[in-house]
Every structure is written in C-alpha cells, then in structure tokens.
Amino acid sequence: MNLSIVIPLLNEEESLKELHQWIVKVMAENNFSYEVIFIDDGSTDGSWNSIQQLAAQNTNTKGIRFQRNYGKSQALHAGFAKALGDVIITMDADLQDSPDEIPGLYNMITTQGFDLVSGWKKKRYDSVLSKNMPSKLFNWAARKTSGLILNDFNCGLKAYRNIVVKNIEVSGEMHRYIPVLAKNAGFSRIGEKVVQHQARKYGSTKFGMERFVNGFLDLITIWFLSRFGKRPMHLFGAMGAFMFFIGLMSALYIGFLKLYKLYHHEKTILVTDNPWFFIALTTMIIGTQLFLAGFLGEIILRTKNNEERYKISETL
Template identity: 85%
Template sequence: MNLSIIIPLLNEAESLPELHNWIVKVMTQNNYSYEVIFIDDGSTDSSWAVIQGLASQNPAVKGIRFMRNYGKSQALHAGFARAEGDVIITMDADLQDSPDEIPELYEMVTTGGLDLVSGWKKKRYDSVVFKNTPSKLFNWAARKTSGVTLHDFNCGLKAYKNIVVKNIEVSGEMHRYIPVLAKNAGFSKIGEKVVIHQARKYGTSKFGMSRFINGLLDLITIWFLSRFGKRPMHFFGALGVLMFLIGFASAAYIGISKLFKLYSHEKAMLVTDNPWFYIALATMIIGTQMFLAGFLGEIILRTKNNEERYKISETL
C-alpha cells in the first residue's frame, strides 16, 4: 500500500465529506493505493456517524473512535499503530490542510530519501495576535532548543516513512515535537515543504492560547527527556551532589570559625545566628532531595510498564 492518511478530529462533522471527496480525487488522479484512517477523539457531534457513512461507501476508509477526548497525540498514536502504508501522511480535518500537497510530500519521502517531511504554513490565515506571533516565538524556541531547523513545528500536515512512526512514542502533548522525537530516535533526514494554508470553512478552532503555554512546557520536557530521559541520575544526582557539597563546605566553614574563636578566647556568636548555618542546612537538604529524585527516577525507569493511555470504543 502506498499511503496511509491519518486524520485526527474533534467535532468536524461538516468538513469530513468534503475532505474525504478531495482526498479520493487526489488518490485517483495519482493512482495511489491508500487508506484513510479517521480518529474521532471524543466528538460530541455527528462526526462518528459521518465516518461510518463514508466507510460504507469507500472500503479504504477506516475509523477509530475514542470513548472520550484524549488529545491529538493519543489520536496520532492510535493511527500510527494501525497504519499499513509505506508512507504515512498526517493532516487536520478542518480543511485548512490541502490534500493536493500529498503527491509532492509522498515523492519527497519515496524518491527524495527523507525520513520525514514537515509542512510549513508560510502564509497563514490565522489571528496575528493570538496565533501567528506566538507561533513564531514558539517555533524559534523549538529550533534553538532541539536543533531541528523547521519553521513550523505545529503544522499538522506531515509525511513519514512507515518505519519512523513505528519507532517513535507520541504521548502527552508531544505531537508538536514529532520531528524532534524522530531525530532522537535516529531519523535525521528531516525536510520541509511550504504548504498552502486555507481559512477555516466550518466550525471553530479547538485550540486556544493555552496550547502555547503547554507547548513551552512540553518543549522543556522533551529537551530534558532527549538528554536525560534514560539517565535521570546524571542530572538530578549531579545537581544533588553539587548542592550537598556546597552545604557541607558551609557547615565546615561554620565549624572552623567556631573553633578558631574558641581557641583565641573570642566571644563566638551562636551557630543559629550565623547566616551560613541556614545556607548549609538548606543546600544539604535540597542536595539530598535531588539525589533521591534521581535515584527514584532510575528505579521507575527500570520498572515501568506500558500503560494504556486511551480507550477505544469502536473501530471500522
């Protein structure tokens, strides 16, 4: 099979028939063998009924329905697990991503030798204040932190080799950083393509300003995981030992000062009146806690089990 097209969605019943027909047109024109996997992430409208109708008309249409809303990352994880195509395309269901981009994305992966191609919405039809400007700042921070030089990490339109999606773990809200996850997994051939961004035709956006705050927190998380995810003791243990040594040196300074003053018959202040006492106490406690955090992290890492992150109520 040439292509698996994965489309996560939430309350997009109006756009699904048009998107499906557009995809079928592109697939037919290019003579691709394909499957379209819709992942209904807990929609409360008639999205699942629409998907069922499309599946009854077109055997290439498949569906996964979550019992409730789990988030885009979980939807992509479920789609990646089911995808069988040589090349995987992900796109949003709101008609802002154009299926006409798929053939060129497919060629960039198959003949261009790329592991992953990310779309770049160079010209956007979003609010400048609430989406464009925060998005530029977010993408700049992501480039500087991850070392992956993409202009638009959050673009939903991407193409992957099958082997890439089968070897990355998308969890939490990490769908924004799939290129970074792929790079960390050893897939370094990452490209970018300018894609058409269209104004939303139906419904309203499901994302608010909170996604940029969450995106920043996720960026910090992925930075930490990429460097210390397999060895938390190297981070917490090193900081813990450093803090403990600072505290120990402060305590030693207090003790030596006290002895010198006693030897010289000078009146020495109470230990608790010396500010270095509190510095020593605080840093030694913090150092011990950080060391224990690293130790516990190592234990959890070696004993963790893969937990089910979402529940599926129906499949097609």
C-alpha cells in the same frame, strides 16, 4: 500499500465528506494504493456517523472512535499503530490542509530519501494576534531548544516513513514535536516543504491561546526528556551533589571558625547564631532531596509499565 492518511478530528462533521472526496480524487489521479484512517477523538456531533457512512462507501476508509476526548497526540498514536502504508501522511480534518500537497510530500519521502517531511504554512489565513504571532514565537523557541531547523513545528500536514511512526512514542501533548521525537530516535533526514494553507470553511478552531502556553511547557519537557529521560540521575544527582558540597563546605567553615576562636581564646557565639549554619543546613537538605529524586527517577524508569493512554470504543 503506498499511503496511509491519518486524520485526527474533533467535531468536524461538516467537513468530512468534502475532505474524503478530495483525498479520493487525489489518490485516483496519482494511482496510489491507500487507506484513510479517521480517528474520532470523542466528538459530540455527528462525526462518527459520517465516518461510518464513508467507510461503507469506500473499503479504503477506516475509523477509530475514542470513548471520550483524549487529545491529538493520543489520536495520532492510535492512527500510527493501525497504519499499514509505506508512507504515512497526517493532516487535519478542517480542510485547512490541502490533499493536493500529498503527492509532493510522498515524493520527497520516496525519491529524495527523507525520513520525515514537515509542512510549512508560509502564508497563513489565521488571525495575526491570536495565532500568527504566538506561532512564530513558539517556532523560534522550538528551533533554539531542539536544534532542529524547521519553520513550522505545529503544521499538521506531515509525511513519514512507516518505520518512523512505528518507533516514536507520541503521548501527552507531544504531537507538536514529532520531528524532535524522530530526531531523538535517530531519524536525522528531516525536511520541510512549503504547503498551501486555506481559511477554515466550516465551524471554528478547537484550539485557543492556552495551546501556546502548553506548547512552551511541553518544549521544556521534551528538552529534559531528550537529554535526561533515560538517565535522570545525571541531572538530579549532579545538582544534588553540588548543593550537598556547598552545604558541607559551609559546615566545615563554621567548624573551622569555631575552633580558631577557641584556640585564640576569643569570644564565640552559638553555632545556630551564625547565618552560615542555616546556609549549610538548607543546601545539604536540598542536595539530599535532589539526589533522592534522581535515584527514585532511575527506579521508576526501570520498573514502569506501559499504561493504556486511551480507550477505543469502536473501529471500522
């Protein structure tokens, strides 16, 4: 099978039929063998009924329905697990991503040797203040933090080799950083393609300003996980040892000062009246706690079980 098209959605009933027809048209024009996988992330409108009707009309159309809303990352994870195509395309269901871009993305994977190709919505039709400016700031921070030079990390239109999606773990809210996850997993051939962005035709966006706050928090998380996710003791142990060393030196200084004054018969004060006593005590306690945090992190990492992150109520 050439293509698997994975489409997560939440309350997009109005756009599904039109999007499906558009995809089928593009697939027929290019003689692709394909499957379309809709993942209904807990919609409360008639989205699942629309998916059932589309699946009944077209055997290449499949669906996954979550029991409730779990988030886009979990929806993509379920879609990736089900996908059988040599190349996997992800896109949003709101008609802002154009299916006409699929052949170009597919060719970049199959003929140019990329592992992953990310879309770049160079010209956007979103609000400048609520989306465009925060998105530019977010993408700049992502480039600086990850070292991956992409202009649009958050574009939902992406193409992957099958082996890529089968070897990355998309959880939490990490769908924004799939290129970074792929890079960390050893897939370094990552490209970018300018894609057409369209104004929303139906409904309203499901994302508010809070997604950018969450995005920056997730960026810190993925930075930490990419460097210390497999070895938390390297960070917490080093910090703990450094703090403990400061405390130990402070304690030795207090002891040396006490002995020096006693030796020269000078008036001494109680150790607890010396501010260095509290510096030594505080830093040694913090150092011990950090060291224990790293130790516990190593234990958890080695004993954790893979928890079920979402529940599927129906599949087609």
